[in-house]
Amino acid sequence: MNAVQTFKLTKEFDGLVAVNGVDLEIKKGELFSLLGPNGAGKTTTIRMLCCLLKPTRGTASILGYDIAKEPFKVKKLIGVSPQDTVLSERLNCWENLALIGKVHGLSSNEVKRRSKELLETMGLMERAKDQVRKFSGGMKRRLSIAMALVHDPELLFLDEPTLGLDPQARRAVWEYIAELKGKKTILLTTHYMEEADFLSERIGIIDEGRVVALGTSQELKTNLLEMRSMVVTAENITAEIIADLQSKYSRLEKVKEKLRISHKDLDFKEIVDYLHSRGVTVYSAVLEQPTLEDVFIQITGKKLRD
Amino acid sequence: MKFWEIGKRNLKEIYRNRVVLGFLLGMPLAFMLVFCSAFAGEQASPIAMSIVDEDHSQSSSAFIQYLGSIEAIELNEPIYSEKSQAQEDLEDSRISFYLFIPSGFEEAKQAQQTVNLELVYKEADPMIGLQVKPIIEAVGSEFLGVAPPLNVELKGTESKIKNETVNFFAPGIAVFGLMILIATGAGMIAGDREKGFLARMLTTPAKPWDFILGYSLPFIPVLIISTLIYLGVGMAMGLTIVGNLGYAFLIFFLIGLCSIGIAMIVGTLLKSESQAPICWVFIVPMAMISGAWFSVEGMPSAVKSVAGALPFIHAIDGSRAIINGSSLSAVMPDLYWLVGWAVVLFAAGIVLFRKKMVS
Numbered sequence: 001m002n003a004v005q006t007f008k009l010t011k012e013f014d015g016l017v018a019v020n021g022v023d024l025e026i027k028k029g030e031l032f033s034l035l036g037p038n039g040a041g042k043t044t045t046i047r048m049l050c051c052l053l054k055p056t057r058g059t060a061s062i063l064g065y066d067i068a069k070e071p072f073k074v075k076k077l078i079g080v081s082p083q084d085t086v087l088s089e090r091l092n093c094w095e096n097l098a099l100i101g102k103v104h105g106l107s108s109n110e111v112k113r114r115s116k117e118l119l120e121t122m123g124l125m126e127r128a129k130d131q132v133r134k135f136s137g138g139m140k141r142r143l144s145i146a147m148a149l150v151h152d153p154e155l156l157f158l159d160e161p162t163l164g165l166d167p168q169a170r171r172a173v174w175e176y177i178a179e180l181k182g183k184k185t186i187l188l189t190t191h192y193m194e195e196a197d198f199l200s201e202r203i204g205i206i207d208e209g210r211v212v213a214l215g216t217s218q219e220l221k222t223n224l225l226e227m228r229s230m231v232v233t234a235e236n237i238t239a240e241i242i243a244d245l246q247s248k249y250s251r252l253e254k255v256k257e258k259l260r261i262s263h264k265d266l267d268f269k270e271i272v273d274y275l276h277s278r279g280v281t282v283y284s285a286v287l288e289q290p291t292l293e294d295v296f297i298q299i300t301g302k303k304l305r306d
Numbered sequence: 307m308k309f310w311e312i313g314k315r316n317l318k319e320i321y322r323n324r325v326v327l328g329f330l331l332g333m334p335l336a337f338m339l340v341f342c343s344a345f346a347g348e349q350a351s352p353i354a355m356s357i358v359d360e361d362h363s364q365s366s367s368a369f370i371q372y373l374g375s376i377e378a379i380e381l382n383e384p385i386y387s388e389k390s391q392a393q394e395d396l397e398d399s400r401i402s403f404y405l406f407i408p409s410g411f412e413e414a415k416q417a418q419q420t421v422n423l424e425l426v427y428k429e430a431d432p433m434i435g436l437q438v439k440p441i442i443e444a445v446g447s448e449f450l451g452v453a454p455p456l457n458v459e460l461k462g463t464e465s466k467i468k469n470e471t472v473n474f475f476a477p478g479i480a481v482f483g484l485m486i487l488i489a490t491g492a493g494m495i496a497g498d499r500e501k502g503f504l505a506r507m508l509t510t511p512a513k514p515w516d517f518i519l520g521y522s523l524p525f526i527p528v529l530i531i532s533t534l535i536y537l538g539v540g541m542a543m544g545l546t547i548v549g550n551l552g553y554a555f556l557i558f559f560l561i562g563l564c565s566i567g568i569a570m571i572v573g574t575l576l577k578s579e580s581q582a583p584i585c586w587v588f589i590v591p592m593a594m595i596s597g598a599w600f601s602v603e604g605m606p607s608a609v610k611s612v613a614g615a616l617p618f619i620h621a622i623d624g625s626r627a628i629i630n631g632s633s634l635s636a637v638m639p640d641l642y643w644l645v646g647w648a649v650v651l652f653a654a655g656i657v658l659f660r661k662k663m664v665s
Contacts, residue, residue, distance in 0.1 A: 050509045072511050080509040086502040088315055090322040095315070102311040103510045131322070147506075157509075 001064050003028045003155050003185035004049065008058035011044050018044040020209035021058065026202075028063075028154075031177075031186040033196040035292065036206035042189035043083055045206070046159050049187070050080050063154060076104065079153035083160045083189075085140040089133035093124050093143055096132060097150045104151035111150070118146040122176060138169030145176060149184075156180065158188040162195060174198060193292035203292070207300045221290045227251070227298075228266040229288040232259045235281040245271075257283075308512040312520025316494065320524050330490055334483040334532045335539060341475050342543030352380040353438060356404035358392045359385050363412035370407075372449045378441060396426065403427035403434045405442060415450055467630060469544035476540035477554075477625035478598035481618055483532060484562045485589045487525055491569025493582030495521055500578040514660040518652065521573070522566045529562035548631035557628065557637070560644035561621035567651025574658045597622050617647040 004026035011019040019041040026032045034042045047053040049060055051071035059066065065073040088096050094115055101111035119125045122142040127135065132143060141161065148156055161177065162170040170192075177199055180186060190196050196203050197217050205213040205220070213220055227250060235257060242259075246252050251262040261271060272285050320326055355373070359366050374381045382401060386392040392404040406424035414421045425442060427434040467473050498504040507517070533555060541547065547554065572585055595602065595609050596618035602610055613619045624640030634641075 047505075052505055052508055072513070075509060075511045078509065080506065082502055082506055084502045086506045088319060088503065090319050091315060095318065099311055099315050100510065103308045103507070103512050103516075105511070 001028075002026060003030070003063055004032075004060070004187060006045075006049075006058065006060040009045065009048060009055055009060050010057040011041075011048055011053060012056040017209050019048070019055075022206070022209070022211050024204060024211065026185060026187060028185050029182055031181050031188065031199055031201050033200035033203045034187070034189045034206050034211075035191065035193060035196040035203050035296070036189075037191055040191075040206045041209040042191075042206055043159055044209075046080075046157050046187065046189055050078060050157060051075060077154045078157060079148035079151065079155070080157045081141075081144045081148040081159065081161055083163060085137070085144045087132045087140055087143060087147070090131050092131055093119055093128040093146075096143060096147055100147045101150040106151055114150050114152065115146075118149055121179070122146050123172075136169075138165050138172065141165060141169070141173055142176065145173070149180075153184070155185045155187070158186060160189055160191070162190070162192065170195075193296070197292055205292075205296060205299060207296075212299050213295065217292065220292065220295045227262045227264055228290070229260060229262040230266060230268055230271065230285060231288060232261065232271070232275065232285045233257055233283045234259060234275060235283070237275075237280055238278075241275070241278050241280065245274075260288075308510075309516040309519035309523065312507065312512065312516060313523030316521055317524035317527070320494070320528070326490065330486070330528050331531060331535065333486055334480075334535050337479050337483055338476070338536055338539040338543070341479050342472055342540060342545070352378055353441070354380050354382055354402070355438070356382040356392055356395070356401040357385050358389045358404055358406045359387060360389060360409045361407050361411035362387070362409075365412035365415050366407050369411075369446075369449055373405075373445060376441075376445055379445075393426070396428065403438065421446070421450055466548050467546045469546070472540065472544040473546055473630060474626070475599070476536065476543075476545045477629055478593075478596075478622050480533065480536035480540070480558055481561050481596070481621045481625065482589075482593040482598040483536060484529065484558060484565050485593060485618070487529065487562060487565040488569045488572065488589055489582050489585035491521065491525055491566055492573035492576055492585055493579050495570065495573025496576035496582055497579035499573075499576075515656045518570050518655045518659055521570060522563075522652075525562075525566050525569075529559065529566070533558040533562070545629070547629055549628040550634065553634050553637075554625050554628045557621055557625045557641070557644065560641070560648055561617060563648040564617045564621075564644065564651055567648060567655055570655035571651065571658055574655065574662050592616060592618050595619075617644050620644055 002025045004024055006022055006024045009019060009022040009024075010017065022041075022045055024032075034045065036042050044053065048055050049062060049067060051067050051074055054068060059068070061067065062074045063077050065077070067074055088099065091099070097115040097118065098108075098111045101114060102108075106114070116125075119128050122145070124139060124143060124146070127139065132140060135143070145158065145161060148158070158177065162173050165173065174195065177186070177188070181199075181201075188196075188199065200217065202214070202216055203220060204211045215223065237254070237257075237259060242252065242254060245259075245261065249261050249263040249266070251260075253260040266287075268285065268287055272282060275282050320330070357370055357373070359370060370381070370385060373379055386404065389406055392401070392406070395401045396404060404426050406426055408422060408424070411421060413419075423442060423446060425435055425439055427438075495504070504517075512520075536558070537545070537547075537551070537554070573582075576582060576584075592613075593599070595605065595613040596616065597613075598618075602613060602619065605613075620640035620643040624637040624644070627637050627640075628634070
């Protein structure tokens with residue numbers, strides 16, 4: 001049984017299709033990322049899976065329970081950290097954690113034990129008795145994730161967990177999430193490709209409500225990218241050489257002494273040998289690692305942050 | 307007991323927010339102080355009467371003196387000798403009415419003929435005439451002994467109520483004050499919805515009724531404290547509780563519950579906290595047509611029907627009656643209305659919450 005299974009999941013708002021026939025299978029214990037630009041349909045998909053929105057069409061089940069027919073059984077099994085860091089601002093960390101824990105039916109002792117563990121893990125123990133309205137964005141985000149975990153859910157939804165955080169705070173949140181890998185099933189949405197790349201076992205690229213690519217980061221890069229790129233730093237590159245290279249390779253860009261060459265079956269050695277044979281002094285030649293951004297551009301024709 | 311946890315959270319959010327708490331508890335205190343201070347010293351004042359004596363006789367002087375001895379009347383000085391002077395002052399609103407004693411008054415009295423007196427007032431203020439005429443008739447009959455003799459005795463009755471005005475205003479202001487809970491409660495739900503907190507809580511196994519009860523719960527202490535403030539300040543300002551205080555409290559509690567129920571419904575419908583002040587568009591007219599500040603007797607029947615169908619007028623009438631000494635059985639119809647409304651509003655709140663929160 002998959003932790004998450006969707007079939008043609010669709011959501012329309014007044015005729016506008018926000019999620020369009022999404023099919024997903026997320027295994028138990030997997031960390032799966034939905035990667036896509038703002039407005040791609042990531043949050044709407046999560047909101048349907050959390051039973052906050054009714055699908056217009058299609059079905060979905062969470063750990064075997066249908067989201068439309070058995071929402072309260074689903075809600076017992078999930079933990080959610082929403083995109084907006086919504087906390088009870090005049091409550092302290094203990095009280096926020098106790099609220100979620102007790103609504104999930106935990107006893108006072110269980111809540112206390114789990115809260116202590118989480119506050120220590122998240123580095124919030126020192127400020128645990130302060131009202132959270134005085135917290136920084138990073139601290140709030142960490143508490144939000146802790147609140148999603150306090151009742152020890154089987155499936156964790158993290159909707160843009162590092163949105164709006166500075167790089168240091170983002171890195172800290174990544175580390176906390178990485179610690180959960182293998183212990184929980186996690187569905188994470190993000191529009192940061194490096195986040196999806198760093199954390200995920202599998203990635204679904206979503207655009208305009210559709211999942212347009214699915215696989216591990218490496219699979220996406222190797223299977224979907226038609227072109228490879230290399231950057232050569234060299235001297236004495238003449239217009240004649242450039243014209244010659246342009247006739248052989250799909251894309252060629254020259255900025256000062258740097259030459260970026262992209263082609264489907266790019267042969268690194270062949271290019272370096274050719275340049276040497278034409279008397280060019282090659283200082284360095286580097287094969288560029290493709291990124292998920294490249295994959296996204298390849299598939300959708302636009303950048304992730306468009 | 308999920309509702310209890312949600313309620314505890316909301317209670318802490320309210321009581322740790324000094325602005326909200328100050329508004330909830332300060333508003334009733336301020337209202338009661340302002341209204342009761344304005345009217346606390348006001349006792350039933352005598353009617354200020356101006357007189358035109360055209361007869362200039364011993365009898366007319368004696369009649370005027372007799373009128374001046376009546377507690378309910380206070381004679382304005384001087385006594386006019388010309389009707390035209392009094393008429394001019396009436397038209398300039400320096401006096402509100404005058405009694406005209408025509409020449410021939412003494413002759414008619416002695417001949418035991420019909421004595422004609424004129425009570426002159428502004429047509430725009432007919433209540434003056436209606437109010438004063440019976441007094442003049444009664445006093446005149448007694449003084450003149452006209453046939454058929456009127457046996458009207460003017461006699462003041464001692465009332466248990468120290469200040470009728472405060473006893474009229476206090477229950478109305480209390481009910482109006484409890485209507486404030488509509489705006490505050492609705493704003494709280496709408497705010498949590500707008501900020502996404504409600505959405506987060508909706509991903510937990512809590513049921514709609516947990517939310518409705520959880521959001522209502524923190525307002526119960528507010529309701530109790532507000533009612534105690536209303537009654538306490540009212541009593542300090544001259545409110546006399548003739549009837550059973552507990553029954554009056556029960557009525558205030560029930561209308562408070564109705565207000566909270568309305569707040570839950572409105573809060574579910576509003577999209578943001580900033581829309582909550584729209585509640586005042588409902589609260590103020592409802593308070594007016596329910597008789598919070600003045601009697602509804604003179605209102606058109608259609609308006610009275612609308613007010614009668616809603617709970618507020620029943621709370622105001624019922625609490626006034628109980629405070630002024632009526633028994634519980636006398637206000638049972640009002641109580642039935644209030645209990646019925648409270649049940650309907652909470653049930654509607656739960657149904658609406660279920661419908662609106664998962665779309």
